[in-house]
Amino acid sequence: MAGRATNPVSHLFAIHAADEIRSYAGRLTAVVHAVENNWVPAHDDPGVPELLNTLRQFLIGAGLPEDNLFLLCYGLTAPGMQRGIVPPLMVLEENRGGFSARRQREAEAQIRQLRGVLAIGRFFFPQLDSDAQKAIFELADLCNRLPRPSSAEWLPGFRQLNDVQANQLAVEAIRCLDAGEKSLVEFGTRILQRLACFRDAGLTESTCDDLIARKIFWPSSLYRDTSASVARRLVDLRDHGPDRNLLLLALAWTRSEAALRAFQGWTEHAPPWAKSLYVPPQQYLLSAGWCLDEAGNRRDVISLDCFRLTGPSGVSDGNVVCRRSLSEECPSCGGPKGVLFDFTQTNEDLFSGPLAEAPRRILCCLHCSCYGPVFTRYHPDGTADWLSPLEPNEFAYEDGHSREHCYRTLEASPIPPFACAGLDNLDDASALGGIPMWLQDDEFPRCIDCGRFMTFLAQHDNGPLGEEGLYNAFFCVECRVAGVTYQQT
Numbered sequence: 302m303a304g305r306a307t308n309p310v311s312h313l314f315a316i317h318a319a320d321e322i323r324s325y326a327g328r329l330t331a332v333v334h335a336v337e338n339n340w341v342p343a344h345d346d347p348g349v350p351e352l353l354n355t356l357r358q359f360l361i362g363a364g365l366p367e368d369n370l371f372l373l374c375y376g377l378t379a380p381g382m383q384r385g386i387v388p389p390l391m392v393l394e395e396n397r398g399g400f401s402a403r404r405q406r407e408a409e410a411q412i413r414q415l416r417g418v419l420a421i422g423r424f425f426f427p428q429l430d431s432d433a434q435k436a437i438f439e440l441a442d443l444c445n446r447l448p449r450p451s452s453a454e455w456l457p458g459f460r461q462l463n464d465v466q467a468n469q470l471a472v473e474a475i476r477c478l479d480a481g482e483k484s485l486v487e488f489g490t491r492i493l494q495r496l497a498c499f500r501d502a503g504l505t506e507s508t509c510d511d512l513i514a515r516k517i518f519w520p521s522s523l524y525r526d527t528s529a530s531v532a533r534r535l536v537d538l539r540d541h542g543p544d545r546n547l548l549l550l551a552l553a554w555t556r557s558e559a560a561l562r563a564f565q566g567w568t569e570h571a572p573p574w575a576k577s578l579y580v581p582p583q584q585y586l587l588s589a590g591w592c593l594d595e596a597g598n599r600r601d602v603i604s605l606d607c608f609r610l611t612g613p614s615g616v617s618d619g620n621v622v623c624r625r626s627l628s629e630e631c632p633s634c635g636g637p638k639g640v641l642f643d644f645t646q647t648n649e650d651l652f653s654g655p656l657a658e659a660p661r662r663i664l665c666c667l668h669c670s671c672y673g674p675v676f677t678r679y680h681p682d683g684t685a686d687w688l689s690p691l692e693p694n695e696f697a698y699e700d701g702h703s704r705e706h707c708y709r710t711l712e713a714s715p716i717p718p719f720a721c722a723g724l725d726n727l728d729d730a731s732a733l734g735g736i737p738m739w740l741q742d743d744e745f746p747r748c749i750d751c752g753r754f755m756t757f758l759a760q761h762d763n764g765p766l767g768e769e770g771l772y773n774a775f776f777c778v779e780c781r782v783a784g785v786t787y788q789q790t
């Protein structure tokens with residue numbers, strides 16, 4: 302499994318499994334370290350049976366009964382290891398605080414984690430030793446040898462799957478969901494979401510049926526552009542579905558005629574359940590990149606052509622300058638105004654469809670946009686006027702806190718427009734067009750002039766620069782207004 306499999310389905314599954322196991326590397330190494338230093342006591346060492354008894358009782362009370370002697374004995378070392386005490390067991394002596402309730406919780410947390418790693422390890426590598434200690438050693442060793450995939454490898458891998466292969470991979474992923482262990486559920490969900498977002502055709506109808514049968518409606522992008530019959534089934538579930546919020550979001554993501562008609566109907570005649578929603582029903586559509594216009598017709602707020610912004614590079618290597626500070630002062634915070642993106646040196650052909658008349662240079666304040674949308678009016682000659690905010694920002698700009706500019710390259714080969722829908726789908730979400738990656742709830746700004754939801758233009762992921770957050774640029778083509786927002790986790 303660790304090697305490169307020839308079958309694309311098992312290869313994709315294997316590189317994701319490798320990623321998952323490797324995320325536990327630190328915990329596994331700690332166990333190896335403790336064993337090699339003889340810190341893990343034997344179950345019949347003096348004083349240990351009493352400690353084990355206490356721990357067993359605590360675990361039963363916590364609904365996590367455990368019989369494995371190695372896990373229990375290792376759990377006893379957790380409080381000492383967390384405090385850097387050598388040997389760790391010493392911290393449990395009566396004159397050092399004893400095995401207090403807090404320390405029992407620490408032991409429990411460690412055991413819970415190791416049970417999780419073992420469950421995952423055994424799921425992916427059924428040939429693992431049945432002895433817990435040996436299995437942990439094998440997994441720790443595997444971590445050093447497993448491949449290190451990146452989205453540059455898995456994105457094309459998912460895109461190339463045909464329907465039969467997509468079904469095979471989905472069946473494996475759903476097997477993880479059915480296993481019930483939290484980390485396996487998250488693992489299976491991640492694979493399904495990437496299948497749904499990266500493959501042109503998304504998930505197949507039979508996979509969607511399997512998900513509906515399990516009442517799985519989250520993440521809602523699993524239902525992206527699904528078949529008309531799946532969309533109709535979601536519509537039919539609305540009155541007795543498990544969670545109406547999730548159901549409406551899933552329906553929005555079908556982006557289907559059935560969804561359009563349903564949301565049009567709910568807009569004309571608000572259903573009784575609409576009162577219990579956080580926002581009017583039609584606003585659920587935004588998360589899937591569309592909305593209803595004043596006449597009730599479908600309007601996309603994203604471009605379905607999407608191109609990655611690679612890099613970043615500190616030197617002038619790339620055709621898009623990002624986050625460049627200007628010498629002009631922001632009227633709200635007194636810091637420098639900035640240009641989030643300068644696309645004027647890129648291939649004009651990439652600005653087509655809804656982006657044809659989008660601004661090529663996005664003026665903003667990189668500081669103020671962290672506290673609310675910044676609006677400017679853009680002109681055909683590349684210049685722009687400041688619109689908002691004008692009132693003083695209560696969070697003052699501090700010198701030295703400016704963002705460094707960087708250079709990125711706008712790649713000419715497109716990526717799937719919904720590639721950024723999942724939080725960790727890509728290791729760098731910077732892109733022109735497509736759907737934004739939201740770190741919080743989706744929030745398309747309304748144009749400051751006309752009040753309509755603005756169209757998404759581009760996104761800058763600060764992560765690859767070792768910083769937090771994402772900047773998003775939007776525009777309203779009718780009013781020639783650009784807007785910049787920011788989100789972080």
Ligand SMILES: [Zn+2]
Binds near residue numbers: 632666670
């Ligand atoms: Zn400002």
Ligand SMILES: [Zn+2]
Binds near residue numbers: 749750752781
């Ligand atoms: Zn407008």
